[in-house]
Amino acid sequence: MPVPLLDVNAQNLPLESELQAAFTQVLNHGRFIMGPEMESFEKEVAAMTGAKHALAISSGTDALLLALMALGIQPGDEVLCPAFTFFATAGAVSRLGAVPVFTDICPICFNLDVNDARAKITPKTKAIIPVHLFGQCADMDPILALAQEHGLRVVEDAAQSIGAQYKGRQSGTLGDFGTYSFFPSKNLGGFGDGGMLVTNDDELAEFARVLRVHGSKPKYHHHYVGGNFRMDTLQCALLSVKLKRYGQYTADRQRNAAHYTAELRKLNGIVEADPAHCKCVTKQDQWLESQQARIVLPTAYAHNDHIWNQYTLRVLNGGRDSLKDHLTSRKIGCEVYYPITLDQQGCFADLPEASRQGCSVSHRLAGEVISIPIYGELTEAQRVEVIDAIAQWLA
């Protein structure tokens, strides 16, 4: 039985009549740019996340760029961000002429290692971008404390984690800004590109609002150079239809993850990482060896509500590509997020050496990770197929 990595139709087609009604409504009023559905969608996201302000933005990438613009990040400024993330996190920094300084990650949750971030702060460091990768929040309390201590701005890249929680607080609402993405593969997947910028700060929200429309305020008066960072009214109207169901979508992903974890941990050679070893890679390696581990399951920290944008395995001892080939031959979708760390990207080769150092955990994980299908509409039979294929590979 084929199991795709993601099946957007399985989620969207059952909503066809409601989506068509939303389309018809926008078609009829004709206010395609910043129309009423944009405002209502913003209010809905603000209500769900508890953020004071929410701005619908053309994409998650633009939301990051706009956040950094609103914070006044200048050419030559340094911005800390993890080496192991999607490109946009560092791309946004670079587009402003600022320097992304890459930090290493925790091998358990795949998120920014705050001790490494601390070691890489210089007088030029202006901001830090923790990414809540794969649907699980980075350890925000120490990150916020570090930022406070050094006067750094915090932009949470929550593209993969809208609705996830850290110690009961919503992902994206803990820093100066949070950014979400509605790219179709994200947990709240749209019908094209879209994103959201959230903040609890009135002044930052107002400045971002002005920058979203070319820095124009009042109309045709430009005190600042902004951009066109608006999300279509139509996209907002369609996403409102899905947002109503978001709790169920998340519960479905969490059920799938729980099923995988419960079944996979029974297999010889598969272990759950021990969060106690988070800060010490050597200790964890010794422990994994003592367990004769070949695959490490993803771990959700107890203080996090993980929303499982990806269910990502670590395959040890160089076995990753062999497992990938095996799953592919059984028509099971899988993907490597991310095969090349950002410090190793060609476009950053000219950055100062110091901004690309000390990312050994990231490098290692880039060679070990593989994500398997986790989308909410997977059937039990499909999940069993995936588990069975992994068991066959181990045998």
Ligand SMILES: *Cc1c(COP(=O)(O)O)cnc(C)c1O
């Ligand atoms: C998807 C993603 C983005 C970019 O969002 P787009 O809407 O595709 O522009 C940024 N950061 C991370 C971590 C992402 O996963």
